[in-house]
Structure formats: C-alpha cells, structure tokens
Amino acid sequence: MGVPAISLSEARYWPLRYHLENGSRVPRYARPKIKSRALMTTVAEVSIDRGADKRQRRWHILVFLAPAVLVYTAVMILPLIETLRLSLFNVKDGQSVFVGFGNFQVLFGDPRWAASFWNALRNNFVFFLIHMLVQNPIGVALAALLSVPKLRFGAFYRTAMFLPTLLSFVIVGFIWKLILSPIWGVSPYLMDLVGLKSMFSPWLGKPGTALIAVSLISVWQYVGIPMMLIYAAMLNIPDEVLEAAECDGVTGWSQFWKIKLPLILPSIGIISILTFVGNFNAFDLIYTVQGALAGPDGSTDILGTLLYRTFFGFQLQIGDKSMGATIATVMFLIILSGVCLYLFAIQRRMRRYQF
Amino acid sequence: MGSKTLKTLLMATSILATAGFAHAADTTLTIESWRTDDLAIWQEKLIPAFEAKNPGIKVKFSPTPPTEYDAALGARFDAGSAGDIITCRPFDKSLEQFKRGNLASLNDLSGMKNFSDVAKAAWTTDDGKDTFCVPMASVIHGFIYNKDAFDKLGIAIPTTEAEFFAALDKIKADGTYIPMAMGTKDLWEAATMGYQNIGPTYWKGEEGRAKLIKGESKLTDPEWVEPYKVLLKWKDYLGDGFEAQTYPDSQNLFTLGRAAIYPAGSWEIGLFNTQAQFKMGAFPPPVKNAGDACYISDHNDIGVGLNSKSGHPEEAKKFLDWVASPEFADIYANALPGFFSLNSTAVKMQDPLAQEFVSWREKCKPTIRSTYQILSRGTPNLENETWVESANVINGTDTPEAAAKKLQDGLDSWFKPAK
Numbered sequence: 001m002g003v004p005a006i007s008l009s010e011a012r013y014w015p016l017r018y019h020l021e022n023g024s025r026v027p028r029y030a031r032p033k034i035k036s037r038a039l040m041t042t043v044a045e046v047s048i049d050r051g052a053d054k055r056q057r058r059w060h061i062l063v064f065l066a067p068a069v070l071v072y073t074a075v076m077i078l079p080l081i082e083t084l085r086l087s088l089f090n091v092k093d094g095q096s097v098f099v100g101f102g103n104f105q106v107l108f109g110d111p112r113w114a115a116s117f118w119n120a121l122r123n124n125f126v127f128f129l130i131h132m133l134v135q136n137p138i139g140v141a142l143a144a145l146l147s148v149p150k151l152r153f154g155a156f157y158r159t160a161m162f163l164p165t166l167l168s169f170v171i172v173g174f175i176w177k178l179i180l181s182p183i184w185g186v187s188p189y190l191m192d193l194v195g196l197k198s199m200f201s202p203w204l205g206k207p208g209t210a211l212i213a214v215s216l217i218s219v220w221q222y223v224g225i226p227m228m229l230i231y232a233a234m235l236n237i238p239d240e241v242l243e244a245a246e247c248d249g250v251t252g253w254s255q256f257w258k259i260k261l262p263l264i265l266p267s268i269g270i271i272s273i274l275t276f277v278g279n280f281n282a283f284d285l286i287y288t289v290q291g292a293l294a295g296p297d298g299s300t301d302i303l304g305t306l307l308y309r310t311f312f313g314f315q316l317q318i319g320d321k322s323m324g325a326t327i328a329t330v331m332f333l334i335i336l337s338g339v340c341l342y343l344f345a346i347q348r349r350m351r352r353y354q355f
Numbered sequence: 356m357g358s359k360t361l362k363t364l365l366m367a368t369s370i371l372a373t374a375g376f377a378h379a380a381d382t383t384l385t386i387e388s389w390r391t392d393d394l395a396i397w398q399e400k401l402i403p404a405f406e407a408k409n410p411g412i413k414v415k416f417s418p419t420p421p422t423e424y425d426a427a428l429g430a431r432f433d434a435g436s437a438g439d440i441i442t443c444r445p446f447d448k449s450l451e452q453f454k455r456g457n458l459a460s461l462n463d464l465s466g467m468k469n470f471s472d473v474a475k476a477a478w479t480t481d482d483g484k485d486t487f488c489v490p491m492a493s494v495i496h497g498f499i500y501n502k503d504a505f506d507k508l509g510i511a512i513p514t515t516e517a518e519f520f521a522a523l524d525k526i527k528a529d530g531t532y533i534p535m536a537m538g539t540k541d542l543w544e545a546a547t548m549g550y551q552n553i554g555p556t557y558w559k560g561e562e563g564r565a566k567l568i569k570g571e572s573k574l575t576d577p578e579w580v581e582p583y584k585v586l587l588k589w590k591d592y593l594g595d596g597f598e599a600q601t602y603p604d605s606q607n608l609f610t611l612g613r614a615a616i617y618p619a620g621s622w623e624i625g626l627f628n629t630q631a632q633f634k635m636g637a638f639p640p641p642v643k644n645a646g647d648a649c650y651i652s653d654h655n656d657i658g659v660g661l662n663s664k665s666g667h668p669e670e671a672k673k674f675l676d677w678v679a680s681p682e683f684a685d686i687y688a689n690a691l692p693g694f695f696s697l698n699s700t701a702v703k704m705q706d707p708l709a710q711e712f713v714s715w716r717e718k719c720k721p722t723i724r725s726t727y728q729i730l731s732r733g734t735p736n737l738e739n740e741t742w743v744e745s746a747n748v749i750n751g752t753d754t755p756e757a758a759a760k761k762l763q764d765g766l767d768s769w770f771k772p773a774k
Contacts, residue, residue, distance in 0.1 A: 112735055112768060182596020183604050205540045205598025207752055295542045296598065297743060297752050309739075316447065316727065317736035 080332070086325035103326040117327070119298055120306040121334075123211055127302055128279040130215035131222075136271055138219070139226025140264070144256060146227070147234040158231070162224035169221070173288030176217045180204055204289065207299040214300050218285050222278070226271045233267040234260060266352055273342045280335050283308060303331050382670045383413040385438030387431070389424035390657070396690040404686060405677050412670045414440075432457045432662075439665035440674060443488035443658035445477035446727050452660075453480070453487040459663040460485045464672060466679025473561060473721055474697035476728060477655035488658030489679045490697035492687065495621045495712045495721075496552040496652040502634035504532050504615040512638045516585065519641040523592045526615045534592035536614035538600025545745035546738075548618040549589065551724045553640045554582040555650035560722035568729055570772025574763040575756070583748045583755030590749050598750055621712045624693035628708065637711045639719055653721030655697065688713075733769030740765050 090099045107113045142161060146154055164172060179186050182202045191200045203213040237260060245251070245259045283304030286294055292314045294301035309317065311324025386397070397416035405414060417438060419427045425448060431437035432452065441458060443449040452458045461467060462485060467475070470490050478488035505512075505522075508529055513519040526534040539545045558564065558578045566572040572579070594600060594608060609617040610630040617623075619637070627635060642649050659678050661671050677683055684696030685703075692709035696702050701717075704710040726738040744758040753761070 112765070177601070180599065181601075181604065182599050183594065183608065188596075200596075202540075202596035202599030205538075205596070205600070205750070207750070291541060293542055293739060293742060295743060295746060296539065296750060297747050314739060315736075316731035316738040317734070318447070318451075318732075320734065323734075 083325045083328050083332070086322060087329040090322040099322075103322055104330075107323065107326050107330070113323075116298070116301070116306060117330075120301045120303050123300065124280055124282075124302040126211055127215050127218075127282065128276060130212065131219060131275050131279055132272065134216065135219040135223050136226050136268065136275065139223050139271070140230050140268065142223070142227045143230035143234055144260070146231050158228075161227060164221045165224040167221070169284040170288050172217065172221045173285055176220075177204065177289055180213065205296055207297045210290065210296060211300045214286055214289055217289065218282070221285070225274070226268075229267050229271055230264055233264040237263050262351070263353060266350055269342070269347060269350055273339060276338050276342075277335055280331060280338070303327065303334075307331065381411050381413045382667045383415055384440055384667060384671055384674055386414065386416045386440040386442065386659075387424075387428055387438040388416065388418040388442035389421040389444075390442065391418040391420055393691065394418055396687070400686050400690055401683070404682070405674065408677070409670075409673060412673065414674065428452075435664060437662050437664075439662050439667055439671045441488075441660045441662050442491075443478055443660045445655045445658065447732060449478055449488055449658065449660065450480065453485070456663055458487045459661040459665075459668070460487055461489065461661060461675065462486060464489070464675055464679065466676040469679050469681070469698050469700065471697075471699055473653070473723065474655065474699075476723060478658045478660070481729060488660035489675050490655055491657040491659055491678065492691070492694040493653050493655050493697050494693065495695060495715065496548070496654070497619060497621070497637050497639045497712060497715065498552075499609070499617045499619040499623065499627065499635055499637050499708070501532070501609070501612060501615050501631075502636045503612075504633075505636070507531075512636070513641050514638070515645050516641050516643050520588065523616070527592060532615040533594040533608060533613055535589060535616045535618065536605045536608040537589070537593055537618050538597045538602070538605050539746040539749050540599050540604075541602045542742040542746045544602050544605060544618075545586070545749050546742040547724070548620065549586050549749070550582055550741060550745045551652050551654075551726075552618050553585060554579075554725065555652055555720075555722045556640050556642055556647075557581045557585075558725070559648075560650035560720045564722055564725050564728075567725065568772065574766065575759045580755050580759045583745075583758055586745065586748055587751075587755055590751070593749075621693040621695065621709065624706065624708050624712070625691065628692070628706070635708055637708055639715045649715070649719040651715050651719045651721055652724060653695075653716065654723045654727070656694070730766065730770065735765040735768070737762065737766055 087103055088098060088100060089096050090103055091097070107117055145151065146158055151157075178184065180203060182188055182200070188197065188200045191197050201209070203209040241259065241263075242255070245255055250258055280303060282302060286300055286302060286305050287308065290300045292305060292309055294305040307324060307327045308314075310327055311319055311321060313319035394416060402414045402416065406412065415438075425444070428437060428441070432455070437457070441452075443452075443458070449458065453460075466489065467486060472479075474490040474493070475486050478490065479486045500512075504510075504526070508525055508531075510522045510525055511518075513522045523534040526532050537544055537548060555563075558567075563572065563578055567574070567579075574580075590597075594614065600608075605614075605617065606623070606626070608614040610627055612631070612633055639649055639651050659675060661668065661675060665671050679698070681698055681700040681702070684698040684700065688694065688696040688702045688709075689705050692704065692706035693712070695709070695713050702713070704713055726741050731738040740762055744753060744762055747753040748755055748758045
C-alpha cells in the first residue's frame with residue numbers, strides 16, 4: 001500500500017549516486033546555488049500576494065521568446081512537419097493521395113530504390129568514418145601542437161589551418177579538382193618531381209578511390225573546426241593541473257594521454273556528434289566535385305545527393321516530391337537516432353571535471 | 356532649388372509617361388526564354404527584322420537564366436503572368452505544359468508545313484495528333500578534327516569504322532597528339548558525345564528508335580550493344596587519366612592543339628572558332644562498312660510555342676509564322692553557328708565548319724537522341740542511367756553486355772510499350 005518507488009536506504013544514497021554518475025550535472029561549486037534558488041523561491045512565495053506583478057514578469061518571457069520561436073517554427077519546424085507529412089502522400093492520377101507507409105515500402109522493398117538507398121547509406125558511413133578516423137585525430141593533434149607554449153607563429157598556423165573552413169565549398173571543390181586533374185593538375189607534376197609519378201592516378205574518376213578522395217577533400221576543408229574546439233578546450237586546462245602532473249613526473253606523451261585527453265574528451269564527444277550530423281546532411285561538396293549523379297558509377301552517391309536527384313529531378317528525370325520527402329524523412333530519423341544514441345548512451349556516462 | 360529639381364523631374368516623367376502611352380497603342384509580345392546568351396542576337400537582328408515587316412507589333416525578349424527557367428516559367432503560368440511566346444524545352448517538359456493547357460496547339464499554323472516530322476517530334480504528343488511548338492534549332496553530333504594534325508600525319512578523313520581506328524592508331528603511334536579528347540568524369544560526355552554520337556549508325560537512326568519505343572527491340576539487342584563495344588575500343592586512344600577528365604578539360608585539350616580528334620556537338624563551333632589557333636574540319640560518325648547508309652544525331656533543342664492564355668493570340672501567331680519562315684532560319688542559324696535551323700528549306704551557312712555539319716543532313720538520315728522521347732519518363736531514368744553506363748563501359752567497370760542489360764532491366768521495371 002503506497003510503497004515508495006525508492007526504498008529508504010536507496011533514497012538516502014540517491015544524492016550521492018546522482019552526483020557520481022553525472023559528474024558534471026551537479027558540480028560541487030553549484031551546490032550553494034541550489035540553496036540560493038531555494039531562498040529565491042521563498043522570496044517568490046512571499047510576493048505571491050502581488051500576483052499581477054508576477055504575471056507581468058511571465059509575459060516578458062513570452063515576448064522575448066516569441067521572435068526566436070516564431071522564426072524557428074516558420075523556417076524549421078513547419079517545413080519538417082510538412083516533409084514528414086509529404087512522405088505519407090503520393091500523387092496518383094494527378095491527385096495527392098494518402099498512402100500511409102507506401103513510399104517507405106517502395107524505398108526499402110523495390111530492388112532498385114533499395115539498391116540506390118543502401119548504396120548511398122553505405123557511402124555515407126564511409127564518408128563519416130573517414131572524417132572520424134582522419135579529420136578528428138588530425139584536429140586533436142593540431143590543437144595539441146598549437147597549445148605547445150613555445151610554438152612560434154602559432155597565430156599564423158591557426159589562421160592558415162582554419163582558412164579552408166571559411167572558403168565556399170564551390171571554391172574548395174574547384175581548387176581540388178584542379179589540383180588532382182591528371183591534365184593540368186599540380187599533384188601529378190609534384191609527384192613527378194620526386195619520382196612518384198607512377199603512383200598518381202585519376203583518383204576522382206575511379207570508382208574505387210573517388211569516395212576516399214572526396215572525403216579527404218572534405219577533411220581538408222573542415223579540419224579547422226575540431227582543431228579550434230579542441231584548442232579552446234586545451235586552453236581551459238589550468239596550469240596548476242599540468243604543473244601538479246609535472247611534479248608527479250607525468251610529462252610529454254603520457255601527460256597528453258593521462259591528463260589532457262581525459263579533460264578534452266567532452267569536446268571530442270561534441271565534435272563527433274557535429275561531424276555525424278554534418279556528414280549525414282552533406283551534399284554540397286560532392287555535388288560540386290562529382291556532379292548530381294555522384295559518379296563514377298554512383299560510387300560517391302550519399303544520402304544528400306540521392307535526395308537532391310529524387311526531390312528536384314535531374315536532366316530528363318522529373319522531380320518526385322513524395323519519394324524525395326521519404327528519403328528526407330529517413331535521413332532525419334537516422335540523424336535523430338544517432339544524436340539520441342549519443343545524448344542518452346554516451347554523454348550521460350561521460351565524466352566531466354570542474355576546477 | 357530642391358523644388359526646381361522636383362519640377363524638372365515631374366515634367367520629365369510626365370513626358371516619358373505620355374511617350375509610353377503613345378507606344379501602348381502597339382501590341383507588345385513578350386518572349387520567355389532560357390537563352391540569356393542570345394539576348395543581343397534577338398535585340399539587334401531578329402526583333403528589328405520582324406518589326407520592320409509587322410508594324411504595330413512590338414516584341415520584347417525577356418530571358419531567365421537556364422537553371423531557373425523551368426521553375427520560373429511554371430510559377431508564371433500558375434500566376435497567369437507568363438509571356439505570350441514561350442521558348443520550349445524539347446520533349447516531356449513542354450509536353451507537360453501542353454497537357455496542363457498552358458501551351459496552345461499549333462496544328463493550324465501555316466508555317467508548320469516547313470518542318471519534317473522528325474523536327475516536330477520533340478513537340479508533338481505521343482499519338483502524333485497535336486504539335487505545340489515551332490521547332491527552332493537543333494544540334495548535330497559528329498567529330499571535329501585538327502586539320503593541321505591530319506595534314507602533318509597524312510591522314511585522310513575517315514569514313515568507315517576501320518579507317519577511323521586506323522587514323523587513331525596513326526596519331527597514337529606518332530605521339531605528338533592525344534588521339535581523342537574525351538573524358539568520363541562528367542559522365543554525360545561519354546553518353547552524349549560518345550554513345551548518342553556514333554549509336555544511330557548501328558541502330559539505324561529513327562527506325563531503331565521507333566522499334567525501341569514500340570517494344571519491338573531491346574537495348575540488349577546487338578544493334579544497341581555494338582555502339583558500346585566500339586566505345587570500349589576508344590579507351591586506348593583517350594588521354595592519360597581520362598577517368599578524371601572533365602568536359603572543359605576536353606574542350607581545352609582540343610583547342611590548345613594537344614588532341615587531334617574531338618567527339619563533338621555542333622554547339623561547340625562558336626567557342627572553338629574563337630579559341631583554336633589551327634584549322635579545323637569535321638566529319639560525321641563513320642559507317643561500319645563502306646557504302647552503308649550514314650546516320651546523324653540531329654537533336655531538337657529549342658522550339659517556340661504560344662501561351663494559351665496570351666492576350667494577343669493573332670499577333671503571336673503572326674510572329675510564330677515568321678519564326679517558321681526561311682528568313683528567320685537564315686538570320687538565326689548564321690548568328691549562332693552550331694544551332695541549326697530545323698526548317699526544311701536548307702540554310703546556307705556562312706561559317707565553313709557549321710556548313711560542314713549541316714551538309715550532312717543531305718547525305719545522312721537524321722535522328723534524335725534515343726533516350727529523350729518517352730523512354731526517360733520513369734524511375735530509373737534511362738537518360739541518367741545511360742550517362743552512368745556509358746562512362747562505366749569506357750572505364751572498364753562494366754562490359755558492353757552488362758551495361759546494356761542494366762539499362763534494359765531498368766527500362767523494363769517501369770516502361771510498358773504502347774501496343
């Protein structure tokens with residue numbers, strides 16, 4: 001009868017466990033804050049008699065939130081709902097008809113649709129993996145090098161390496177197409193100078209190498225973002241901690257692995273999720289470098305290019321809004337589940353440290 | 356002082372406005388088009404020529420950039436603000452507008468008799484009953500070659516497939532020139548400049564195309580696979596790294612004199628004339644055996660139609676009749692060498708290269724690109740698949756037979772030939 005959900009002994013330890021599991025959630029220094037909030041509540045309770053005053057304060061919140069909420073709803077939430085709705089409809093005899101999950105059945109059931117979808121999804125995972133394995137470690141390494149105190153021209157390197165991120169993908173795509181061009185390209189010429197001409201091949205034109213080549217171009221463009229975020233995280237590490245480590249004899253590489261890396265892990269987590277969302281929404285660079293058909297032989301086709309071709313059409317192919325919305329919905333669900341996985345399974349377990 | 360300026364301005368506007376009213380007595384026809392490049396030709400040559408003959412009708416050419424044209428035109432049709440004269444894309448895009456009632460039928464237009472059925476095919480309903488755009492221009496495929504290179508190596512213009520490959524062998528053995536400038540990176544080069552260029556010779560142009568649409572032949576039949584087998588042989592004559600060679604790369608390789616033969620569309624003529632520093636010639640796709648009938652791809656590209664909701668249908672029809680006349684054909688084709696008039700009256704071209712291209716019409720049978728009419732309506736799209744597979748064949752990703760099978764399987768998945 002009315003057995004409490006938590007036994008008494010558990011309840012006693014609950015604040016402690018919460019603190020252990022969540023590390024950062026209730027940082028030690030925040031505790032006094034909670035107390036002060038309790039204090040404020042008391043003040044609020046006292047002023048309850050002046051109800052009109054309080055209501056006015058609430059209206060303020062609404063007024064200040066309204067512009068952001070309205071704009072966000074108009075340009076993000078409504079189109080999202082409309083896309084989800086559109087994926088449940090299809091055109092039959094010129095009429096838009098509700099087909100339930102019919103479009104999804106076509107996408108996964110029809111051998112051709114399924115083949116191009118799985119091909120795009122596989123390529124997208126390869127694209128993402130290359131970013132995770134190349135872009136983020138290089139970003140961390142560059143940040144580590146930049147935060148070496150004795151480094152000269154640090155600001156120059158930082159700017160130079162961040163610059164590609166600021167360039168338009170059109171420019172990046174065009175530059176790299178020229179660099180890798182077998183006819184006018186700089187790369188075959190340079191490789192010839194050091195006697196490696198035989199190792200050059202038209203990477204962007206071969207089904208086996210095109211996806212890797214495009215992924216690396218994208219890595220080159222965006223490596224500045226993980227570098228900057230990690231660099232900022234590294235600057236946040238207090239000198240006291242590092243000095244203490246040095247006193248204990250933890251220096252050089254072991255200092256990086258044992259002290260710095262654990263401290264920047266949350267930033268790496270954020271970068272991973274940003275990379276995931278960015279890669280599964282990617283489209284622009286592939287479109288600029290390989291065209292809408294994402295050749296050769298569909299080897300660089302990712303979800304973004306598949307969606308573009310399906311929704312807007314290409315050349316003689318007329319756009320199919322329903323199937324396009326279906327692919328967009330699937331993309332949304334993939335990204336949503338990836339982000340949820342990160343938020344609920346990884347971020348909650350991650351230890352954070354406060355100084 | 357301020358009020359004086361204002362007064363002058365007001366005076367000026369009122370005078371201008373009156374001038375505007377005086378003109379408004381004339382009928383003004385507006386032309387919708389994606390050919391922004393042609394603005395000067397319309398304003399300086401075509402429109403004055405028409406207005407001189409038709410007092411009381413003013414014509415305004417108002418183009419939209421090509422990538423925005425279809426969407427913008429669709430929106431203007433919906434809003435009822437589209438121009439009187441509509442420039443028509445070939446095949447399904449215009450057919451859709453006709454079916455929606457945005458384009459008027461032009462069956463009773465007297466100028467239509469100046470055009471052959473092949474010329475009208477791009478703007479005629481599937482059952483052949485209604486034609487809704489006046490054919491304006493087509494592009495012809497063939498090969499442009501570097502005359503200096505051919506003279507130096509003592510190569511005669513190849514007319515048969517064997518001679519063609521012998522010429523390529525000779526250029527390759529000499530080593531000065533890349534035998535052929537074509538890449539597979541952009542995919543469409545392989546399909547349009549390759550497959551659709553030489554293909555009609557093997558599938559016998561319109562005859563083969565009609566059989567395909569009727570379902571009497573399949574893309575896996577020998578006459579459709581053979582062009583792929585020939586394309587595969589091209590591989591050895593393309594430049595180093597052709598897999599990553601783009602369309603502009605190919606153009607530059609040829610105009611810089613580094614390649615001897617360029618599989619071309621006639622639209623290149625204008626650009627090549629200004630860029631190439633050597634003499635150029637052209638030859639049609641070589642036939643299989645000496646004495647065989649030759650076929651060329653003479654592909655309809657631009658037409659003009661009448662907005663069914665135009666306020667001035669009579670004047671617009673007068674204009675369309677003029678577009679259908681040999682006079683228009685002459686001015687237009689010579690102003691834009693490489694975009695050939697589809698008029699049955701042969702136009703004398705002043706540009707020698709363009710004249711060479713258009714002269715093939717007299718000895719070869721013209722056809723249009725096989726994938727454009729009806730066959731690219733479904734998913735997977737045959738035209739897009741042809742791009743991918745043509746590049747695959749040359750890259751060695753697929754054999755000719757495998758490529759043909761993929762195309763036919765894709766087509767079978769949605770296309771039901773009309774019986």
